[in-house]
Amino acid sequence: MIRLLFFVDQLSAWIxxxxxxxxxxxxxxxxxEVFVRYVLSAPTTWAFDxxxxxxxxxxxxxGAYTLSRNGHVRGDVLHRLWPPRWQAGVDLTLYVIFYFPxxxxxCYAGWNFAALSVQFKEVSIFSPAGVPIYPLKMLxxxxxxxxxxxxxxxxxxxxLCLRTGVWPARMADVEEMxxxxxxxEEARRSGAAAGDAR
Amino acid sequence: xxxxxxGIMMLGLFIFIVMLGFPIAFTLxxxxxxxxxxxxxxxxxxxxxxxxxxxxxxxxKTFEVMSSDVLTAVPLFLFMGYVVERSNILDRLFNSIQLAxxxxxxxxxxxTLITCALFAxxxxxxxxxxxxxxxxxxxxMLRAGYDVRLASGVVCAGGCLGILIPPSILLIVYAAxxxxxxxxxxxxxxFPGFMLAGFYVLYVMGRAMLNPAxxxxxxxxxxxxxxxxxTMALLTSFFPLAVLILAVLGAILFGLATPSxxxxxxxLGSLVLAACYRALNFERLREAVFLTARTTAMVCYLFxxxxxxxxxxxxxxxxxxxxxxxxxxxxGTIGFLILTQLxxxxxxxxxxWTEIIIIxxxxxxxxxxxxxxxxxxxxxxxxxxxxxxxxxxxxxxAAYYLKGVAPPQVRxxxxxxxxxxxxxxxxxxxxLVYVFxxxxxxxxxxxxxxx
Numbered sequence: 001m002i003r004l005l006f007f008v009d010q011l012s013a014w015i016x017x018x019x020x021x022x023x024x025x026x027x028x029x030x031x032x033e034v035f036v037r038y039v040l041s042a043p044t045t046w047a048f049d050x051x052x053x054x055x056x057x058x059x060x061x062x063g064a065y066t067l068s069r070n071g072h073v074r075g076d077v078l079h080r081l082w083p084p085r086w087q088a089g090v091d092l093t094l095y096v097i098f099y100f101p102x103x104x105x106x107c108y109a110g111w112n113f114a115a116l117s118v119q120f121k122e123v124s125i126f127s128p129a130g131v132p133i134y135p136l137k138m139l140x141x142x143x144x145x146x147x148x149x150x151x152x153x154x155x156x157x158x159x160l161c162l163r164t165g166v167w168p169a170r171m172a173d174v175e176e177m178x179x180x181x182x183x184x185e186e187a188r189r190s191g192a193a194a195g196d197a198r
Numbered sequence: 199x200x201x202x203x204x205g206i207m208m209l210g211l212f213i214f215i216v217m218l219g220f221p222i223a224f225t226l227x228x229x230x231x232x233x234x235x236x237x238x239x240x241x242x243x244x245x246x247x248x249x250x251x252x253x254x255x256x257x258x259k260t261f262e263v264m265s266s267d268v269l270t271a272v273p274l275f276l277f278m279g280y281v282v283e284r285s286n287i288l289d290r291l292f293n294s295i296q297l298a299x300x301x302x303x304x305x306x307x308x309x310t311l312i313t314c315a316l317f318a319x320x321x322x323x324x325x326x327x328x329x330x331x332x333x334x335x336x337x338x339m340l341r342a343g344y345d346v347r348l349a350s351g352v353v354c355a356g357g358c359l360g361i362l363i364p365p366s367i368l369l370i371v372y373a374a375x376x377x378x379x380x381x382x383x384x385x386x387x388x389f390p391g392f393m394l395a396g397f398y399v400l401y402v403m404g405r406a407m408l409n410p411a412x413x414x415x416x417x418x419x420x421x422x423x424x425x426x427x428x429t430m431a432l433l434t435s436f437f438p439l440a441v442l443i444l445a446v447l448g449a450i451l452f453g454l455a456t457p458s459x460x461x462x463x464x465x466l467g468s469l470v471l472a473a474c475y476r477a478l479n480f481e482r483l484r485e486a487v488f489l490t491a492r493t494t495a496m497v498c499y500l501f502x503x504x505x506x507x508x509x510x511x512x513x514x515x516x517x518x519x520x521x522x523x524x525x526x527x528x529x530g531t532i533g534f535l536i537l538t539q540l541x542x543x544x545x546x547x548x549x550x551w552t553e554i555i556i557i558x559x560x561x562x563x564x565x566x567x568x569x570x571x572x573x574x575x576x577x578x579x580x581x582x583x584x585x586x587x588x589x590x591x592x593x594x595x596a597a598y599y600l601k602g603v604a605p606p607q608v609r610x611x612x613x614x615x616x617x618x619x620x621x622x623x624x625x626x627x628x629x630l631v632y633v634f635x636x637x638x639x640x641x642x643x644x645x646x647x648x649x
Contacts, residue, residue, distance in 0.1 A: 020491030023277050027469075030274070030462030034455055048267070051458060055273055055494075056264030062495035071492045072221035072499065077548045077593060079219025087219075094220040102228030102503075106260065109253035113261070140260055174485040177283055178325030181333065182602035189606070 001160065002168060008153035009068045009171050012146060016065020019058050026054040049124040049131035060139050064146035067154065069173055088161035095155045103147045110140030201237065205516025208233045209561075212507070222553055223496070226503025231256060234510040252510070259505040263498055267458060268374045273494040274461035275367050278468045279321035280486035285472035287439060288317055288330050294431035297423055304406030304413035306342055307349065308399055310335040311356045315395045316436070318360025320443055320468075322367045324588055328357035328596045332603040345412040346608055347616030348405065354596040354613065355398055355620035358588045361551065362581050363391035365446050365464070370457060371497065371555050372577045375504075376563055380457045381450055385642040386574045387581060388451075390631055394582070397623045438474070442467045451645060500556045508560050517564055524565050534569045535576075535632065538562050539583050546587025550595070554584065578631060578638045585624045589617040 033047030066072055079087060117134040124131045160168045175183070208229060215225045234252030243250065263269065296309040310331060318327045331353050339349040361368040364384035373380035406413035446464040449455040455463065472478040511517060529537065545554050559580060566573050588596040597613045604613070631637050 016491055016495070017488055020487045023273055023465075023487055023490050026270075027274060027277065027462050027465045030459050031466045034459050034463060038454075051270050051462075052265045052267060055270040056261075058273055058491060059494040059498040060260075060264060062491040063499055066492045066495040066499075067221070069492060072223050072496055073550060073552055074219050074221045075216045075548055075553065076219040078217060090218055091220065094215065094218065094225075098215060098220060098225045098228040100228075102224055102231045102256075105231040105253060105256055106227070108248070109257040110260070112253070113257040136264065137261065140257060140264075174488050176325060176489065177323075178329040178599050178602075181329040182599065185333075185603050 001156070005153055005156060005160075005168060006171060008149055012064035012068045012150045013171070013173065015146060016062040016068075019061035020065075022054045022058045026051060026058070029054070045127050045129035046131055049127050049129065049133070053131065053133065053136050056136055057139055060143045061146070063143055064150040067147065067150045069170065083165075084161050084167050085165055088158040088167070092155055092158035092162070095151060095158065099151050100148070103144055103151055107141050107144035107148060110137075110144050114138040114141055200515075202515035202519045204233065204236070205511050205514035206519055208507075208511060208514065209516060216553075217548075222557070223499035223503045226500070226507040226557070227256070230503065230506035230510050233514065234506070237510055237514050255509060256506050259509065260502050262505065263501045266374060266501075267456065268370060268380055269498060269501065271370050271380070271456075271458040271461040272367060272497055273490050274458060274465050275322055275365065275370065276493050277486060277490040278461065278465040279323050279367075280489050281465065281468040281472050281478075281483075282317075282320045282439070283323065283326050283330075284477060284482040284486060285468065286475050286477040287435060287471070288313070288334060290431070290435035290475075291317060291439065292331075292335055294428070294435045297428045297431050298436075300416065300418075300422075302403060303410075303415075304348075304402045305416065306335070306339050306344065307352045307402045307406070307413055310339065310349075310352050311395070311398050311402065314353065314356025315359045315363065316439060316443070318357055319363045319366070320360075320439055322360050322365075324357050324361060324596060325599050327360060328353060328599040329603050331357060332600045336600070336604060339413075340605065342416055343414045346612050348402070348412050349616070350597075350600060350604075350608070350613040351616035351618070351620050352398075352402060353600055354589050354594075354617045355585075355623075357596055357599075358585050359391065359395055359398075362387060362394065362585060364388060365443070365450065365457070365461070366581075368551055368555065368581055368584065369577070371552070372559070372580065374501070375555055375560055376573045376577060378573050378577070381453070382574055382642045382646060383577055384447065384457075385451055385645050386578050386638045388447075388641055389637050390578055390582060390627060393630070393637065394585070394624065394627045397627065398620060401619065401623060438471055442471060497552055497556075500552060504556045504560065507557075512564075517561075520561060521565060521568065525568060531569045531571060532632075534565070535571065535579065538565075538576075539579055539628065542580055542583050543586060543590075546584060546593075547590060548593055549587075550593075551584045551587065554587070555580070572639070574642065575631075575635060575638050579628055582624055582628050582631065586621045589614075589621055 029047060029050050033044050037043040114137040117137040121132065122134045124133050157168050212225065212229055216222055231252055234255060235250050238251035292309060292313045295312050296306065299305045299309045302308050314327055314331055321327065336349055336353050360366060364387050369383045369387055370380050373383050442464060446460045449460040449463065450457050469478065524534065542554060545558055563573065566576055588594060591614060594614065597610060597617060600613055601610050
């Protein structure tokens, strides 16, 4: 069961991280545009389109990865005070009512939207370079399906927690610096306290 | 039930679900879809259940977020921030500013404030600044015999300045939400940002002069450092970062580059900076890339949800109910501003700035026209207001971060009470901005009004 969870987590993370590297393309591509515009007075015809295609693909495909890390913002003032079983019960109910309908709609509507765009090989209207944007639109249903799979994995987490009373572990990953520092500090202190006790 | 009533029910239900702690972006998307399906249902809906206007609407809003040129700046600024955060610059920065400020009253606290402001402006990430400075400057202040409350307030308040002083991500997000120019908003935030930072510095210096026991003068060991040493220290740490920020900001304000182009240059510059400090390796780059992906997804999925939700909400007539409600209060412009800012202040207790700006501010935006408030002006008031949300319980993130790294004898209540004067200074700044709107509007008018 845990292995299945980790497999889904890994899939989402792998795809999200791969698309994450687009930030380098976005940084370098946009910087290149500024350089050729001012230094060589020869602006590109494609930089603007490339920039939003990169950005759009980056965040859309990182959605499931973020969910697998519990990274989507939630108002958890009360939530964090509850025992794990309560948290899991509430989460599971809300996944059914307020997660899957939206994500399924995204898959369905995204599919129609992308299929139309692919049919006539749509290109961007913003520039004469004719940068194709149908691949970007195809990512919408793809992101929807990923979110669907990750959502099922999260629901499974809730069910496991309801059974055992503890949240199943998540895989280790890079944390925000403040979280990493606070954890390190906590570990150092409890280590020091254990040392004192001995 | 009539449609507007359904709309209000939708808003109420949404707030309830938020309080239950479910990921907000997906709650918004699903509620938009469910209520939208109802709102756009045709009389013979049951005969073709997959044919409803909510489906094209949802995907159209999704694509709008994906192709927004304003929001393209978000991952770039985040990436710049995560790289600067990992560039080992903070120690040098703090030490050099401390050397330069050593003869001022409360010098350590002043140096902390300036370091926080500069570093937070470059990174735009509140938590990292507070924890890093909590480990670096905070123990230094306590060792020097500074008052615990004063030292805590300085770190917490200083760390939050980064979301106000441009180029800040909060302002980009507000610009995208309100559909106004991010450039104008940056120009508008410049003076209020410096004003607030100035208040903080003056306050600390004033307290230190009136009661030197709060911030004892540092004991000088050996001969004072030569001017050359101080200049060299500043040149190798303060100036590179300041130049990076000013280059990004200048390019935006003088119209040389769009915010996203300037952000790209800033991100490239931060990579160069990190390389110069020998802090750029594959591991750190990976961390910065992955964190950028996650935080961008968090922000942008909120936008998809919010734009879908609010289309349905206004189609149902929810917006007009809100408008009628405010119009019926008969409170005038001042009353409207006070009421909305009070609501935003209260929302800052349980929520973070992303949710406030992306989800709740849009409820007030259509009212600005009715009450003749400039959306740029309103945005600056909101950005100032949100400074307080990090320092007021129960969700005082800055205080919790500091508590997490502070020596065990420091109590959370001491941190809260230390932040309180700084929260009051934010209110003072808001009042001044209201009384003298020129603080906000002069620069954008001067720069962008054709003459």
